[in-house]
Amino acid sequence: MAIDTGIxxxxxxxxxxxxxxxxxxxxxxxxxxxxxxxPSTHGVLRLLLELDGETILKAAxxxxxxxxxxxxxxxxxxxxxxxxxxxxxxxxxxxxxxxxYCLAAExxxxxxxxxxxxxxxVMLTEFTRLNSHLVWLGTxxxxxxxxxVFLYCFREREEILxxxxxxSGQRMMTSYFRIGGLSLPHPRGWNKRxxxxxxxxxxxxxxxxxxxxxxxxxxxxxxxIGYISIEDMLDLGVTGPMLRAAGLKVDARxxxxxxxxxxxxxxxxxxxxxxxxxxxxxxxxxxxxSLKIIRQAMEGMPSGSHQADAPGIILPDREKMKTQMESLxxxxxxxxxxxxxxxxxxYQAVESPRGEVGCYMVSDGTQKPYRVHWRGPSxxxxxxxxxxxxxxxxxxxxxxxxxxxxxxxxxxx
Amino acid sequence: xxxxxxxxxxxxxxxxxxxxxxxxILNALGRLKQDHKFxxxxxxxxxxxxxxxxxxxVVYHLQSVANKRRLRLKARVSGANPEIESAVPVYxxxxxxxxETFDLFGIRFRNHPDLRRIMLPEDWEGYPLxxxxxxxxxxx
Numbered sequence: 001m002a003i004d005t006g007i008x009x010x011x012x013x014x015x016x017x018x019x020x021x022x023x024x025x026x027x028x029x030x031x032x033x034x035x036x037x038x039p040s041t042h043g044v045l046r047l048l049l050e051l052d053g054e055t056i057l058k059a060a061x062x063x064x065x066x067x068x069x070x071x072x073x074x075x076x077x078x079x080x081x082x083x084x085x086x087x088x089x090x091x092x093x094x095x096x097x098x099x100x101y102c103l104a105a106e107x108x109x110x111x112x113x114x115x116x117x118x119x120x121x122v123m124l125t126e127f128t129r130l131n132s133h134l135v136w137l138g139t140x141x142x143x144x145x146x147x148x149v150f151l152y153c154f155r156e157r158e159e160i161l162x163x164x165x166x167x168s169g170q171r172m173m174t175s176y177f178r179i180g181g182l183s184l185p186h187p188r189g190w191n192k193r194x195x196x197x198x199x200x201x202x203x204x205x206x207x208x209x210x211x212x213x214x215x216x217x218x219x220x221x222x223x224x225i226g227y228i229s230i231e232d233m234l235d236l237g238v239t240g241p242m243l244r245a246a247g248l249k250v251d252a253r254x255x256x257x258x259x260x261x262x263x264x265x266x267x268x269x270x271x272x273x274x275x276x277x278x279x280x281x282x283x284x285x286x287x288x289x290s291l292k293i294i295r296q297a298m299e300g301m302p303s304g305s306h307q308a309d310a311p312g313i314i315l316p317d318r319e320k321m322k323t324q325m326e327s328l329x330x331x332x333x334x335x336x337x338x339x340x341x342x343x344x345x346x347y348q349a350v351e352s353p354r355g356e357v358g359c360y361m362v363s364d365g366t367q368k369p370y371r372v373h374w375r376g377p378s379x380x381x382x383x384x385x386x387x388x389x390x391x392x393x394x395x396x397x398x399x400x401x402x403x404x405x406x407x408x409x410x411x412x413x
Numbered sequence: 414x415x416x417x418x419x420x421x422x423x424x425x426x427x428x429x430x431x432x433x434x435x436x437x438i439l440n441a442l443g444r445l446k447q448d449h450k451f452x453x454x455x456x457x458x459x460x461x462x463x464x465x466x467x468x469x470x471v472v473y474h475l476q477s478v479a480n481k482r483r484l485r486l487k488a489r490v491s492g493a494n495p496e497i498e499s500a501v502p503v504y505x506x507x508x509x510x511x512x513e514t515f516d517l518f519g520i521r522f523r524n525h526p527d528l529r530r531i532m533l534p535e536d537w538e539g540y541p542l543x544x545x546x547x548x549x550x551x552x553x
Contacts, residue, residue, distance in 0.1 A: 067532040071517070072541050076548045107426055234452050234478070237506030248478070255481050346426055347474055347485060349455075360474065362460055371542075373458040375474070380455075383509050412532060 029057060034397070036065050042139065043408030047385070047397075054394050061385045066412040074372040078338030079105050080179055082369065087173040089374060090410035092135055095121075095128040095164075096352035098177035101372075103258055104348040104359040105179045108341050109313065116304035117181040118260045123194075123297035124167065124176065125259075125350075126290040130201075131160045132353035132405075133283045137208060140280075140402040144221050149211050156204050159197055166193060180314045181307035194298050198291060205287055212280070222276040226400035228388050230274075236387065237380040240355025241286065242404060244270045245278035252351040264293050276403040283405075313339045338367035352377055354405055374413055378406035414449055414484075415441055428485060435471075435488040435497045442473065442486070442503045451475040451484060457500065457510035459518040463544040468492030469520055473500065490520060499525035517542040 030051045036044040044065035050058040070089055074082050086097035099121055106113060138153035161171040166187050168176035176183055212218045228238075230246045243250050251268040253261045269285035271278035307314045315334055316327035333339075343365040349358045355377030364370040381404050389400050414431065416422075418441060421432040433441045445451045455474040462468055467489040475484045490497050499522035500507035511522045512531040519540035522528055530537065539546055 064530075064532040064534075069541060072546075072548060110426075235505045237454065237504075237510075250478055255478075256483075344425060345430075345485075346428060347483065349483075356455070358455060358474065360456070360458065360472065371460045373456065373472075375456040379509065380506065383506060 042406065045406070045408055049394065049397070051394060056389055056392055056394060056397065059386045059389050061382055063382065063408070063411050066408045068413065070413045071372055071374060074369050076368065078367050079341055079369060080338060082372070083178055084173070084175050087175055088409065089413055090352065090354070090357070090376065090378070090407050091172060092132045092407050093128050093352045093354065094172060094174050095124050095176065096350055096357060098175060099125055099259065100348050100350040100357050100359045102177045102179050103350065104346050104361040105341065107346045107348060108344050108361065108363050109179070111180055111308050111310055111313070113181055113308050114304045114306070115260065115302040117306050119297050119301055120182055120186070120306070121177055121259050122261060122264065123294055126293045127160050127163060129290045129353045130287055131157055133287050136283065136405045141212065143398045143402045144218065146212065146215070146218060149208060152207060152211070156201065163193055163197065166190060180310055181305070185306045191298065194294065198295050198298065201291055202288065205284060209284065219277060221399055222280060224275050225396045226276045226388055226403050227274055228384055232387050233384060236384040238355070238384050239377055239380055241279055241282045242355070242381060244268065245282045246274040247272040252349045252356055256349065258348070258350060264296050266293050276399050279403045340365060340367055354378055354407065354410070355381060376410035376413060378408070378410040382406050382411055415444065428483070430485040430487060432487040432489070435490050438488050439498045439500070439503065442500050445475060445484070445486070446503055449477065450479045451477045453478060454500065454504035454506050457507050457514055459514045459520055459542070461518060461542065461544045463492070466492060469495050469518060471497055471514070471520060495520040496523060498523050501525055519543065
């Protein structure tokens with residue numbers, strides 16, 4: 001039986017046509033609506049699946065339920081205010097988003113960021129990767145039926161969120177990176193907190209592997225599922241762990257290093273099997289690599305200022321503001337109208353946990369961005385959904401789309 | 414690259430920008446993909462230069478994974494008739510990006526396989542990312 005879905009897509013038209021044809025021959029297909037409130041769509045993704053028995057003939061994703069007009073909002077905020085919007089785009093990787101936005105603005109301003117701030121950025125961005133991968137692993141395992149992994153993952157995630165809170169005062173919407181450096185200096189005792197985490201986390205990853213890697217149900221549900229060719233992925237705009245699970249070593253941290261990533265020693269893990277299991281393995285290996293980066297950053301953290309020396313852009317010291325005329329003027333100007341950014345346009349790419357997040361920023365020389373376009377990795381990755389699940393069985397849909405690791409806030413913006 | 418059809422070639426802040434006439438866009442994209450190994454089209458978007466004319470810039474970001482290189486390609490289209498050839502025949506990833514640009518700027522892409530709104534409801538009036546569209550208010 002066909003269900004009237006109310007949207008007139010190409011799929012609908014074709015479906016009607018095929019239905020008519022099949023009525024003549026006696027066979028019929030069914031259109032199944034999945035989402036937008038389905039728990040396994042991780043937010044509000046809607047999928048229209050056309051089924052022949054249990055086989056999926058056609059799949060059409062329908063997005064936009066979480067569109068909040070963030071790109072328009074950027075144009076109405078000063079550059080520094082815009083940082084708070086970036087947290088809310090991809091709410092599982094707020095610091096990667098802070099970073100790409102700040103780097104784009106700093107490129108336009110041609111600001112030099114002190115090493116201390118750069119290394120802190122690297123360290124916390126890697127924590128973000130751990131955080132995001134842990135949420136992915138927990139929810140993906142629940143989707144496939146392994147309940148307890150979720151509880152283990154969220155135990156470590158909680159500690160990561162506490163570390164974020166320690167640095168920025170916020171657990172999720174941190175806005176810790178600002179244009180010109182960091183919003184606050186390091187908190188007292190951060191070293192011990194991070195060290196305690198780093199020391200224990202490696203064994204925790206072993207625990208997850210123990211639960212899943214050799215688990216027969218897990219391998220049965222993930223191995224050989226969700227294959228899509230490299231050519232298709234490149235052509236459809238897929239980035240991140242999905243590409244790396246197919247054997248392509250693409251990572252913005254290595255290809256075009258930013259924020260002094262070139263000074264860290266780490267590998268970009270790849271697999272060649274190109275299925276759900278390979279994506280799981282790549283993400284687990286990435287967690288181990290992130291841990292290596294965090295350890296290096298913690299041990300070699302350079303001393304120095306947490307903000308660039310840029311009067312007129314960085315808010316002056318409280319003490320100076322009260323004693324020096326010039327600082328008072330800068331303070332007043334920055335608070336009341338922001339700072340001007342030279343005319344120009346830049347595109348900055350950062351490797352977020354999900355793939356390439358890109359920020360295209362156009363400045364017209366005023367205090368507000370003229371245009372900000374956000375290239376979310378989830379938006380690019382979701383484009384391959386049809387290609388990924390067409391021809392497979394309906395029972396594998398959840399495993400396949402879960403392996404893409406998308407965040408709908410990032411898709412719809 | 415593309416010296417024969419480029420209207421303008423810029424190199425600022427370490428980033429390359431090539432501007433071509435809108436009628437040459439498919440030619441340019443095809444040649445960049447075939448001859449210069451730009452396998453990936455990272456994004457397609459628009460910039461509204463209201464009230465200047467031609468009003469819209471259509472901006473393509475390309476990446477070459479093999480050569481570790483990025484490039485920005487641009488074409489300007491008029492405000493009265495914002496229309497350009499779709500890039501889908503060359504890069505399939507252009508599909509949703511062009512739909513998004515159509516949805517938010519009202520730029521039409523000729524020969525796009527399925528050009529309809531992607532973020533906003535089907536019956537939405539106006540194009541929110543245009544500069545004459547207000548940020549707040551109840552009516553456009």
